[in-house]
Amino acid sequence: MVCLGNICRSPLAEGLLRSKVNPDEVEVDSAGTAAYHVGEAPDIRTIMTGRKHGINLSSLVGRQFKTVDFDYFDRIYVMDHSNLNNVLNMARNEADRAKVDLILNEIKAGSNQDVPDPYYGGDEGFEQVYRLLDAATDTIVEKLKDGRI
Numbered sequence: 001m002v003c004l005g006n007i008c009r010s011p012l013a014e015g016l017l018r019s020k021v022n023p024d025e026v027e028v029d030s031a032g033t034a035a036y037h038v039g040e041a042p043d044i045r046t047i048m049t050g051r052k053h054g055i056n057l058s059s060l061v062g063r064q065f066k067t068v069d070f071d072y073f074d075r076i077y078v079m080d081h082s083n084l085n086n087v088l089n090m091a092r093n094e095a096d097r098a099k100v101d102l103i104l105n106e107i108k109a110g111s112n113q114d115v116p117d118p119y120y121g122g123d124e125g126f127e128q129v130y131r132l133l134d135a136a137t138d139t140i141v142e143k144l145k146d147g148r149i
């Protein structure tokens with residue numbers, strides 16, 4: 001799960017997906033394309049939104065997306081087109097590129113919609129992000145179950 005800062009959207013995506021899969025079968029992580037918040041906990045509004053829905057995000061630590069993530073992970077979900085461009089610019093080959101998609105394409109294939117960045121807005125933006133990512137991670141889980149991922 002990749003966003004810009006790794007403190008708002010991608011930690012929520014990570015926590016949501018992790019809460020829905022068997023940790024012995026699926027490894028979930030998140031990262032930011034930027035280094036601004038490396039080593040930091042998620043934004044307090046992210047943590048409170050997760051807590052409201054029974055997901056503990058307080059122990060997550062921000063890190064930056066790195067090229068070796070293409071080797072380690074099977075799927076790389078980005079939150080918006082800016083993240084998409086940044087990650088694709090780091091891809092070394094077609095196999096790397098094929099792993100990357102906008103996460104909301106899981107809800108509606110080919111829709112190419114962004115998860116809005118809630119950083120400069122209010123709490124309701126985080127709730128909206130939560131709902132979008134809840135739906136997207138539901139679809140990811142269905143695909144994992146029937147082998148489409």
Ligand code: 4NP
Binds near residue numbers: 010117119
């Ligand atoms: P995120 O949100 O990419 O969803 O974690 C942001 C976090 C920090 C900044 C921008 C967006 N920032 O400019 O520091």
